Amino acid sequence: MSTLLVRRIGSLCTCDPQVGPPPGVIEDAALTARDGVITFAGRETDLNSSALPLDTVEVDASGLAVVPGFIDAHTHIVWLGERSEEYAQRAGGWTYQEIAAAGGGIRATVRDTARGDVDALAAAARERARRMLRHGTTTVEIKSGYGLTKAAEMRQLDAALRLRSDPGLPDVVATYLPLHAPPEGDREAFIDAVCIQGIDAAAQRARFVDAFCDEGAFTVAECERVLTAARARGLGIKLHAEQLSHSGGAMLAARLGAVSADHLEHAGEADLRALAAASVVGVVLPGAALVLGGPPPPGRQILDAGARLAVATDCNPGTCYSESMPLMVSLPPRGAPPRWASWTADRCAPECAATQ
Ligand SMILES: [Zn+2]
Numbered sequence: 001m002s003t004l005l006v007r008r009i010g011s012l013c014t015c016d017p018q019v020g021p022p023p024g025v026i027e028d029a030a031l032t033a034r035d036g037v038i039t040f041a042g043r044e045t046d047l048n049s050s051a052l053p054l055d056t057v058e059v060d061a062s063g064l065a066v067v068p069g070f071i072d073a074h075t076h077i078v079w080l081g082e083r084s085e086e087y088a089q090r091a092g093g094w095t096y097q098e099i100a101a102a103g104g105g106i107r108a109t110v111r112d113t114a115r116g117d118v119d120a121l122a123a124a125a126r127e128r129a130r131r132m133l134r135h136g137t138t139t140v141e142i143k144s145g146y147g148l149t150k151a152a153e154m155r156q157l158d159a160a161l162r163l164r165s166d167p168g169l170p171d172v173v174a175t176y177l178p179l180h181a182p183p184e185g186d187r188e189a190f191i192d193a194v195c196i197q198g199i200d201a202a203a204q205r206a207r208f209v210d211a212f213c214d215e216g217a218f219t220v221a222e223c224e225r226v227l228t229a230a231r232a233r234g235l236g237i238k239l240h241a242e243q244l245s246h247s248g249g250a251m252l253a254a255r256l257g258a259v260s261a262d263h264l265e266h267a268g269e270a271d272l273r274a275l276a277a278a279s280v281v282g283v284v285l286p287g288a289a290l291v292l293g294g295p296p297p298p299g300r301q302i303l304d305a306g307a308r309l310a311v312a313t314d315c316n317p318g319t320c321y322s323e324s325m326p327l328m329v330s331l332p333p334r335g336a337p338p339r340w341a342s343w344t345a346d347r348c349a350p351e352c353a354a355t356q
Contacts, residue, residue: 069138081112121159145177176202213249272305
């Protein structure tokens with residue numbers, strides 16, 4: 001296809017504030033592209049269609065919206081196995097921590113994922129990435145984190161990078177997530193190994209390093225050691241922060257100049273202002289918040305604090321198995337709808353889960 005014409009667009013979202021109301025919306029629009037480059041984006045009445053080549057492929061948008069591809073900035077799509085029983089456990093009132101203590105959660109996926117070589121991991125992730133593209137995602141960040149050992153973590157990163165060579169999938173950005181579930185043995189030795197051998201190996205593969213800072217995961221001091229080592233190695237840094245409790249992750253992300261602080265359900269106003277002052281993007285993951293039955297993420301509060309906001313799927317086998325950015329964008333922010341409030345207050349009661 002050399003030239004594409006999309007006409008009868010109800011709302012064309014350009015992300016250019018000069019051309020229309022936020023986010024740069026043009027009503028009754030058309031768009032043309034040639035060899036993958038957009039050549040016209042404006043009102044359909046301003047399009048000179050007689051100048052288009054005869055072989056132009058025309059798509060009728062029938063009044064629907066046309067938006068740029070989504071960037072899904074937080075996913076864990078390289079895994080084997082499944083944890084569907086945890087959804088029933090949660091519906092029965094189990095907490096994240098209780099499921100983990102019973103052998104479920106991240107550690108269950110670590111056990112299953114350890115069985116796979118790079119080929120098997122890439123095959124599993126490829127199907128999820130393909131579904132992401134069908135939902136409109138054109139760039140996806142993929143984390144490791146189900147390896148825990150250096151070798152297993154590198155297999156996950158190699159599997160993520162394998163997807164890059166497939167033109168039928170979203171673009172891939174890889175993130176090394178060594179601090180996801182705490183080790184069973186010596187924590188100090190585990191962190192030492194991550195800071196030296198782990199980051200060294202990941203630097204060949206990943207653009208970012210991430211850590212899970214929370215109760216039952218890793219402390220602020222442990223995360224700071226790893227992220228500081230990553231930064232010294234020239235890698236970007238990110239942090240899972242304030243998801244299950246208020247544990248200081250957002251302030252750490254601000255202090256270290258992280259690219260993003262993700263989750264933030266338990267962040268306070270001072271945390272969000274610190275993120276804004278340090279230009280840290282607040283990434284909200286409303287699907288995981290909904291499944292876990294905690295407070296909805298503070299989307300509006302992040303914006304009101306002056307920080308930049310992103311929405312992502314957190315696609316993973318346990319707390320949000322969805323590849324759909326449109327679904328995540330449609331979930332309401334804190335402070336809105338009573339339906340969301342009652343859903344979370346009931347912690348997804350059994351009768352509610354049975355109807356899903
Ligand atoms: Zn995550």
